[in-house]
Amino acid sequence: MIPVTSFAGKTVAVFGLGGSGLASCHALKAGGAEVIAGDDSAERLAEAAKAGFITADLRTVSWANFAALVLTPGVPLTHPAPHWSVVMAQQAGVEVIGDVELFCRERQRHAPDAPFVAITGTNGKSTTTALIAHLMRVAGHDTQMGGNIGTAILSLEPPRMGRVHVIEMSSYQIDLAPSLDPSVGILINVSEDHIDRHGTLEHYAAVKERLVAGVQPQGTSIVGVDDGWCRDIADRLGRAGRRVVRISVKNPLPDGVYVEHETILRAAGGAQSEIARIGGIGSLRGLHNAQNAACASACALALGVGADVLQNGLRSFPGLAHRMEQVGRLGRVLFVNDSKATNADATSHALASFPDIFWIAGGKPKAGGISSLTGYFPRIRNAYLIGEAAQEFSGTLGDHVAHEISGTLDVAVAHAARDAEASGIADPVVLLSPACASFDQYRNFEIRGAKFRDLVTAMPGVKPVV
Numbered sequence: 001m002i003p004v005t006s007f008a009g010k011t012v013a014v015f016g017l018g019g020s021g022l023a024s025c026h027a028l029k030a031g032g033a034e035v036i037a038g039d040d041s042a043e044r045l046a047e048a049a050k051a052g053f054i055t056a057d058l059r060t061v062s063w064a065n066f067a068a069l070v071l072t073p074g075v076p077l078t079h080p081a082p083h084w085s086v087v088m089a090q091q092a093g094v095e096v097i098g099d100v101e102l103f104c105r106e107r108q109r110h111a112p113d114a115p116f117v118a119i120t121g122t123n124g125k126s127t128t129t130a131l132i133a134h135l136m137r138v139a140g141h142d143t144q145m146g147g148n149i150g151t152a153i154l155s156l157e158p159p160r161m162g163r164v165h166v167i168e169m170s171s172y173q174i175d176l177a178p179s180l181d182p183s184v185g186i187l188i189n190v191s192e193d194h195i196d197r198h199g200t201l202e203h204y205a206a207v208k209e210r211l212v213a214g215v216q217p218q219g220t221s222i223v224g225v226d227d228g229w230c231r232d233i234a235d236r237l238g239r240a241g242r243r244v245v246r247i248s249v250k251n252p253l254p255d256g257v258y259v260e261h262e263t264i265l266r267a268a269g270g271a272q273s274e275i276a277r278i279g280g281i282g283s284l285r286g287l288h289n290a291q292n293a294a295c296a297s298a299c300a301l302a303l304g305v306g307a308d309v310l311q312n313g314l315r316s317f318p319g320l321a322h323r324m325e326q327v328g329r330l331g332r333v334l335f336v337n338d339s340k341a342t343n344a345d346a347t348s349h350a351l352a353s354f355p356d357i358f359w360i361a362g363g364k365p366k367a368g369g370i371s372s373l374t375g376y377f378p379r380i381r382n383a384y385l386i387g388e389a390a391q392e393f394s395g396t397l398g399d400h401v402a403h404e405i406s407g408t409l410d411v412a413v414a415h416a417a418r419d420a421e422a423s424g425i426a427d428p429v430v431l432l433s434p435a436c437a438s439f440d441q442y443r444n445f446e447i448r449g450a451k452f453r454d455l456v457t458a459m460p461g462v463k464p465v466v
Contacts, residue, residue, distance in 0.1 A: 016072025
């Protein structure tokens with residue numbers, strides 16, 4: 001845990017008592033602050049009270065003595081309308097911040113030069129974060145990983161020299177961190193997302209930009225430039241005199257890091273050099289993972305990791321569970337768990353990564369269905385449709401893709417495995433990439449992915465992929 005000493009002797013309101021909110025309460029109390037905890041959930045209030053915190057309906061207390069409101073990222077700050085707790089804080093002149101801001105203030109007070117890597121982007125944040133943490137550990141560094149990827153930032157060990165914090169950040173967390181100042185900031189990409197919480201794509205992109213614009217003066221901003229929003233951001237940073245490393249997986253760059261023929265290259269001063277090779281690394285398959293790997297490699301180089309260590313780290317990266325996770329092999333057949341793909345855009349990355357796919361899809365459908373995936377239909381040898389979306393997806397696939405309505409995951413896995421084995425194709429892939437939420441049949445995508453994994457590994461003759 002990181003004790004938050006910057007509010008010692010002061011009273012702080014905390015609203016939202018999920019994982020990060022409760023962690024904030026503990027960290028503030030450990031640093032000497034008095035915490036008044038609030039939540040709209042009676043169950044969470046009871047949990048906080050059981051942990052020894054003062055709880056209250058923050059609508060009924062005086063805000064005059066609060067030094068700050070620490071807001072959970074899931075609560076609206078600006079759109080579609082500020083949450084009532086934000087309105088009350090603003091009316092009382094109380095600053096509204098989040099747990100990442102508390103971390104930043106502690107780092108500034110106690111270890112301002114401690115390595116701090118912050119990663120954001122519309123897609124690829126978690127894989128890039130996990131890969132950077134893996135590379136730093138392979139290089140022998142004391143590495144703490146958290147933030148949006150799972151572990152609340154204040155539950156990690158405190159900043160100190162020699163310890164690297166690798167933190168995934170959503171736009172919501174950036175919005176609540178005005179002092180954000182990483183030593184390496186990474187913006188992978190920007191595309192339309194979370195407009196309900198930011199109002200416009202312009203505002204969403206501006207929030208993302210703050211992460212790389214806030215990098216310490218001697219630090220490094222790493223920006224993917226394969227979309228127009230990020231190209232403009234990189235150019236603004238360059239004009240401001242910041243050290244910017246541009247990343248591309250679509251085009252060679254005269255100055256930056258790019259991927260060509262499954263090789264990560266660095267260009268500078270008219271010369272280019274090879275950084276690492278990612279061909280044949282199953283956990284980094286696909287163009288989207290090439291972008292993640294290029295960003296992570298640029299970060300590792302900025303933090304002093306050598307080329308040999310970097311290459312070994314890329315090769316040994318296990319990937320993330322439920323994200324293009326290679327589960328096992330049955331003869332030539334590879335089974336891949338991409339349960340995290342809960343919409344068509346996410347599924348497109350998986351479909352683009354394999355030529356011969358036995359595709360398991362369906363669940364609770366999202367708006368737009370799978371009509372945007374028609375360009376990938378020639379890669380699909382057969383589809384196995386499950387859940388509420390089965391009939392809708394069957395209509396979209398029509399006569400273009402052979403398919404069946406399997407209904408449930410166990411039937412889909414059994415039939416896909418049978419057909420892939422019998423296909424005679426050199427490298428068939430049974431791919432769970434649902435393009436749907438899981439809530440019709442499973443509580444979350446993790447449980448859905450774990451079920452797929454269990455079904456595959458229980459099949460006779462399956463060898464786990466290590």
